[in-house]
Amino acid sequence: MVKQVTLILMAVILAAPALASERTWRNDIKPLFEAKCIQCHDASAPEYNDWELLDEKAREETPPRMDTYPHFMSYVVWPATGAMMRRLDDGKTSGKTGNMYQYLGDSDEERAKNLLTIKEWLGEGAWNLNRWKARKDVPGISKEQLEKISAQY
Numbered sequence: 001m002v003k004q005v006t007l008i009l010m011a012v013i014l015a016a017p018a019l020a021s022e023r024t025w026r027n028d029i030k031p032l033f034e035a036k037c038i039q040c041h042d043a044s045a046p047e048y049n050d051w052e053l054l055d056e057k058a059r060e061e062t063p064p065r066m067d068t069y070p071h072f073m074s075y076v077v078w079p080a081t082g083a084m085m086r087r088l089d090d091g092k093t094s095g096k097t098g099n100m101y102q103y104l105g106d107s108d109e110e111r112a113k114n115l116l117t118i119k120e121w122l123g124e125g126a127w128n129l130n131r132w133k134a135r136k137d138v139p140g141i142s143k144e145q146l147e148k149i150s151a152q153y
């Protein structure tokens with residue numbers, strides 16, 4: 001009995017740090033999004049699928065909607081696979097800094113910290129810049145890559 005209690009206690013203690021560091025949309029990403037992105041990507045912005053139909057010039061000036069968990073995830077998983085990662089990347093994954101990286105913070109330090117928060121939330125190995133389909137010599141996203149996405153609500 002004592003041995004069982006000890007084992008259970010040990011299991012709880014060992015599990016605690018893992019649970020504490022689990023990032024969620026509600027606790028970590030929504031507040032970050034509301035501080036840094038919502039002024040442009042709010043509920044009044046067009047749905048991705050409508051935005052896609054705009055001509056190139058209008059698209060450059062119009063931010064698409066991404067203010068809820070399912071909206072946000074559509075730029076991670078589908079239909080805009082990898083758009084979130086391509087636009088927020090600091091240049092270390094592909095050599096090209098994404099044009100939304102600047103909005104992650106006012107200093108290099110703040111931008112790096114917020115990027116890390118998003119990367120940790122998406123999950124280890126989930127920061128992939130691939131599209132749904134191959135483009136030139138970049139392969140389309142694989143099922144193995146998609147399975148890395150944790151992105152807890």
Ligand code: HEC
Pocket residue numbers: 033036037038039040041059060061062063064075080083084085087088099100103104
């Ligand atoms: C000052 C306004 C503004 C802010 C702030 C802003 N964006 Fe954007 N965003 C835009 C505009 C305009 C576009 C469309 C033009 C383009 O593609 O660059 C866009 C496009 C994007 C796209 C590409 C969508 C696609 O399917 O290609 C992503 C992803 C994105 N933003 C994410 C973010 C995130 C995350 C933040 C906060 C860290 C953010 N943006 C902050 C204006 C903004």
